[in-house]
Amino acid sequence: MLRNAPKFYEVAKRIVEITDECILVAHNAQFDYRILCTEFRRLGFEYERRSLCTVELSKDLIPGQTSYSLGKLVRSLGIPVTDRHRASGDALATVKLFKMLLDKDTTKTIIKESVRLNPKHQLEPRHLDIIAELPSITGVYYIHNANGDIIYIGKSNNIKKRINQHFTGTNQKSKKIQVQVHAVTYEATGSELVALLKESEEIKRVKPIFNRALRRSIFTHALYSFKDENDYINLKIDVADGRKKPITTFSNRQSGKSFITNAVDDYNLCQKLTGLYKTKTSCFNYDIKACEGACIQKESSDLYNKRVKALIDKNSYANKNMVIIDRGRDVDERSAIFIENGIFKGLGFFNLNYQINNIEVLESIITPMQNNRDTQHIIQSYIRRNKRIKVITLD
Template sequence: MYAIVDIETTGGKYNEEGITEIAIYKYDGHEVVDQFISLVNPERDIQPFVVNLTGINSNMLRNAPKFYEVAKRIIEITEDCILVAHNAQFDYRILGTEFKRLGYDYKRKTLCTVELAKDLIPDLPSYSLGKLVRSLGIPVTDRHRASGDALATVKLFKMLLDKDSTKTIIQKSIRLNPKRQLEPRHLDILESLPSETGVYYIHKADGKIIYIGKSNNIKKRINQHFTNTNHKSKKIQTQVTAVTYEATGSELVALLKESEEIKRVKPLHNRALRRNIFTHALYAFKDGNNYLNLKIDIADGRKKPITTFSNRQSGKSFITKAVEDYNLCQKLSGLYKTKSSCFKYEIKECEGACIEKESPELYNKRVLSLIEKNSYSNKNMVIIDRGRKVDERSAILIQNGVFKGLGFFNLNYQINNLEVLESIITPMNNNRHTQHIIQSYLRKNKRLKIITFD
């Protein structure tokens, strides 16, 4: 018995996606004997490109059942079935992730129709579902919707069952966990890699570096490169012959080294990596009444930002928290558009800078505290973080608000003496990217040790 599945998701970061629609057709090898089709409220945002692709938007899902409400039905219809999907690795991972959030270990045997089609119908130009069914004359409706794609997969699977006349290829393709099988050379490379934080370099046969990355677990990250099915990963899989690495201990050191090395080496597959490292920034300006205003805006290289963000939402979250922490005015922080008082003033949580009730001097003092905390402009300081060994620490040196470089030390006197500190620091370039990396890291890691000096 087979359960033929197709899932539409929100898109987004790996293992953070949510299901927006699911279709399951229970198939006995001859006909569909049961089916389950439902929209699902993912309880998270849908990526705009996914909305364009599937036509499924948040309004459609507002009254849809949440995953926990359909979980029992999914378990029942797939019980004692082999899960069949076009790219089974994806659908099985998404289902497993959703069930894991509920504390349930979901396990089924799987079959991938991409893998089967490559074995049974070799040498086709493409094995994407749309192109494959078109080339085989299989009708498909509602493309990129779960029901339409699942029905197309049913028809494709029926054809593949017929083609496997000896019934041996399909039998051999059944897996308990549909992970891509690693090639022996990839396994050899993985054997030599550590599960440590650092920067890694992927080389092709002539030794040339084709990709540079950083990870908190180098071995795990390289394994993802070797098992992912996106275009870049497939290119890397065919070209890689060796992976070298540099352990850093500190994620901040790894981020800074990765950024500098990519700019220096310009690897083939890193072209788009840092194009949009930050898109928005926090700016301050004085209004006509001498109050310091804050604004999250698109990053502009001609202006000096207080701090930068990877996207607008990150900036908005930051300023919302800052309003609470520093008792700032929503209106003067760009969160509440009004010609009169802000909402917080109405509920007696704002001192009234929005209607000039609080003096600019008192209000600006709190804004300057926020700026001082989140900008290292004109500061002299050393950021202390983890080292490569238990008895080692990393040091990131900033002088007059300029990132000078980083190094490692074992003894405290090495960082308390500026001359000794400068001698152990490896000089590195200061630019907008390094500023963004450092400021973002400081925002996320509040407990970092920071030493200031004159």
Template sequence: MLITAPKFYEVAKRIVEITEDCIVVAHNSEFDYRILRTEFSRLGFEFKRKTLCTVELAKEIMPEQESYSLGKLTRALGIPVSDRHRASGDALATVKLFKILLAKDLDKHIIQDAVRAEPTYKMATNLKTIMEDLPSITGVYYLHDTFGKIIYIGKSKNIKNRVNQHFTSSNPKSKKMQNQVAAVTYEATGSELVALLKESAEIKRNKPSFNKAMRRNIFTHALYSFTDENGYLNLKIDSADGRKMPITTFSNYQSGKQFLFKAVDNFKLCPKLVGLDTAKKSCFKYQVKECEGACIEEESALDYNIRVQEMIAKNSYDNQDMVIIDKGRAIDEHSVLLIEDGIFKGLGFYNLNYQITNKKVLETIITPMDNNRDTQHIIQSYLRKNKQVKRIELIK
């Protein structure tokens, strides 16, 4: 949707002009104002405007509301909204909400008190000092309390930016972290895949107090296969079941569904046999001559199943011996993951001069790591999203 949109620097001058001598009104204005100031700061310009938050106003003026999200407020107040979660639709909805709030604020005390030139939160001096030493690199970062204990582990493609978000956020969890953090350490990985694997493994090992959510499985749904009564291989997205062996896993049902749509197109699969079409007879793809007719047994099960197996082989490393090559921490370095017989053995880094397919070389550079359902999910998800990552099969 934004592929043809102008860059920020192209519209920055116009933003300055249209907001001159104005109060910026937004639903959760602290967030929008911080983003604007950050973008202007990158251009070397200090952007200062007064702001007014409709969330805060609504809480003061209408304390009886169950929720103060824009969507639920507009529904509760009967405000018509089109293009929800789009810039124009949300902006117009905020205007209508603001007019209602203005009308309800008879004494005008709240609006006078709510207008301010700066957000309520400013980064503490000790947190600013910590930020100065952090790099803008890919890796894993660790927040420590005054006793050195790790209270939070995270990963990012830009450690400095991500930690800055923790330190400037006003949500309750971030506020608690800000009060407890005394130091931040980090480990460069170069590869986001390595960072994801290290983050997952180290959260399980260290159990930081602020990482409670990630101690559980990071996927909820999985892709399974079964053979129907006519001999055709069927695919199905279902809730993850530890008793079954999945082909691959997904963070949510919707991402699994999107995966199947792509699989149907890329491997010419039948939408009906992957659960995307509930027609009683032929599928919709067959009607437009984009399905070979497996849904009505026009295509043989043998021919159809070959393509399903190809798709499964491409998206699962079950029983495979291979290495996965990704970015390293420096220009002359790569990261490597070792998979043996479908089991993740560990990861490491190697110089470009190494013969990476040499088993002895691999054994010396690989740091062993646990193979579990989370690591399988992380690796498979990353490979789906990053087609450029190199895979090399190892000869037994």
């Protein structure tokens, strides 16, 4: 394979060009970097680049592995590899491993250090230059100041367009961001659900100065249930109350009312028992023969409650073990949102179904995240809006 390969001096200039202002990422980077420096020194050129070692990062971000050799590590994480011990195969495996490490670096230490130390950001950047380097993809973006600190976190289905809006905005917050922005980094998610969850989690953790420090809950109303004196399950849209356990939540009252209106049709429920029709007698739908008569105890509570429970089960993941499958960052990749016993555990990306069918591998690729009322709202409302989303129930 090497007999007809080019000599190092023939490719040296190209190596300098493609690594200019870049960070070298390698598995056992010290070895690779030493080889490069040695070869350049023979040519009389002092080659200097910063480097990141995926062995060291893996030991920090994925502790407890039996081996940190590239082959054994990617195998234990379920990362698909072809052409092992060949340049392209090992490089692609390292790329996939590094992507996973970036996901698990929840404090964004790697990115912040990169922005702070990268020479190309030491000059005052023009907004047009920043926008030109951004893609029109779904993901989370991070606006940094000159020290590399994150001053704003956002989510968008078109990152380039959204940053352009920040740079052309005339409100007070936009103007302050325009003055302080030094760089914009981003994380592709492919999935809007993943972007929403990451944005919510990281704003709470990082508390950027231009995001609201104490961000209010992103929902105001919730769906609650109770049994009346006749043993029928009633549903009610009400102002969200932290002391009560909701079935699902809504951004506003109108959204909740629209949900209940559709549920009445989809599950053949009673308008009176869902709070849509206030009356002491039968509901309007019963009068036009579109209700089975639960409002006047004509239909048995057992039959009626069975349909209400089907609605509740569909829109709540309490006590469930499941994985929500959505788009990934590449064509052959998917995202996985892991829920265990009704608790959101975290999310990750995978290429092979084996990775999510094997619970140990699934847990290793998942980046742990906080379970709170906002994450529950994000997940439930996303499933409501996206009827065709794939959900796998785990044993």
